[in-house]
Amino acid sequence: MDDLRSSVRAFLRSRAFAPAVDAWHAGWDEEFTRALAGRGWVGMTIPKEYGGAxxxxxxxxxxxxxxxxxxxxxxxxxxxxxxxxxxxLAHGTEEQKQAYLPAIARGECYFAIGMSEPESGSDLAGVRTRAQRTDGGWLLTGTKVWTTGAHRAHAILVLARTAPPDSAARHDGLAQFIVDLRSPGVTISPIVTMGGEQHFNEVALVEVFVADDRVLGRVGDGWRQVTSELGYERSGPERFMSTLPLLTETVARTRRGALPRHPDLGRHIARLAALRHLSRGVAASLQAGERADVEAALVKVLGTSLEGDIVDYTESLGAASPLLTTALLRRAGFTLRGGTSEILRGVIARDLGLRR
Structure with missing residues (x-):
């Protein structure tokens, strides 16, 4: 691992870019992505037979x-x-794997996620986008929001309802569809942030045709698939490292005496270390093929709380900087994307109740 880490650091020193807060979410640079892919650092867990490392x-x-x-x-x-x-890899057909995985590993295929909706937000069981059977496939109608990067992506993975919801079993009758974002009937509208940036979008689908061969997994199994997928979305180091460049800058300025020393700095670094340990544990579980939904929810809840606290701490020191300005503008979204803290606390509480 040390050699790999050293190689990545050497690569980063050789590239010209301005360190940014939240760069995994907002730093769209296709040339940089392709350079990473050329070193085998995109699609690292994709098997070699599908173009990965x-x-x-x-x-x-x-x-x-x-x-x-x-x-x-x-x-x-x-x-x-x-x-x-x-x-x-978990649910796709052989044709779907061959169609998308090599391009992802080359850094040439970009996706958005179509989960959240205007009236349901983090309550994925409240999805209203419907998929109606038609010759050779499905017609999708509905609206997705907070679709990061959809205005630049090639495709979107859409969670839709194939059967009317049952009040007693809202998790049934769902499926996932791979939708080409250039398809007729797709309209992408920007959701501009208060900083004047466009990362988020609203994606409206009006009778968008999706062929049978672009259904991911089994029809009716969408809830199980999407909750398993959330383990990847919520557990990674991006859930507690979005503001690390700001924290690093604050530490450097404190060492130089440009900012006052404060005990909260040590507390935040300790929390960061604990979250790193938890997140690595989830990565180990995923490697072993085990589900880690609740552990991932813990990483997300605790991590995004820490990110916001780092912003508040730095602001309290009067440490003005471009990184802090960006962090302040994006802070409100930290605890929303990937599932609100309220929803995730419910996930954690229900699991703990079942374990008792």
Missing amino acids: GRTFLERFTVTEELLAAGAPVAAHWIADRQIAPSL
């Missing part, structure tokens, strides 16, 4: 840690690499 989740963790610590612009490939590739 065939490496472990812990090796991928090492690479992503270094990229996040540097604030590198990795948003273009992040969703496809983090959760679409594992989902394809």
